[in-house]
Amino acid sequence: MSELTEPLLAMLAGEAGGVSLPRLCKRLGVRMSVLLRELAWIGEETIGEHRGPGWVRVQAHGDSSVAVLTESGRERLRTGERSD
Numbered sequence: 679m680s681e682l683t684e685p686l687l688a689m690l691a692g693e694a695g696g697v698s699l700p701r702l703c704k705r706l707g708v709r710m711s712v713l714l715r716e717l718a719w720i721g722e723e724t725i726g727e728h729r730g731p732g733w734v735r736v737q738a739h740g741d742s743s744v745a746v747l748t749e750s751g752r753e754r755l756r757t758g759e760r761s762d
Contacts (some may be wrong), residue, residue, distance in 0.1 A: 686702070687733060688755065690734065690749055693747075695744070697744060698744050698749060699736070718730070721736065722735060732751075733754050734747060734748060735748050
């Protein structure tokens with residue numbers, strides 16, 4: 679994972695309903711492309727032959743997309759285990 683993983687997970691932990699992707703970019707000070715790449719790596723989707731850890735889910739919320747911390751992501755924050 680990247681240096682963005684920890685702050686992203688911590689930010690999502692405080693938001694039960696998730697956070698919109700533009701708001702996450704602003705709060706984290708990163709471009710949308712960087713955020714989307716990070717979400718892909720720590721999300722639930724498979725990239726190539728590697729399944730993501732499933733810590734975050736991106737879902738539609740009206741006209742926007744929000745990132746939501748999954749139970750797996752909450753467990754990751756509680757235990758501090760890293761998969762990298």
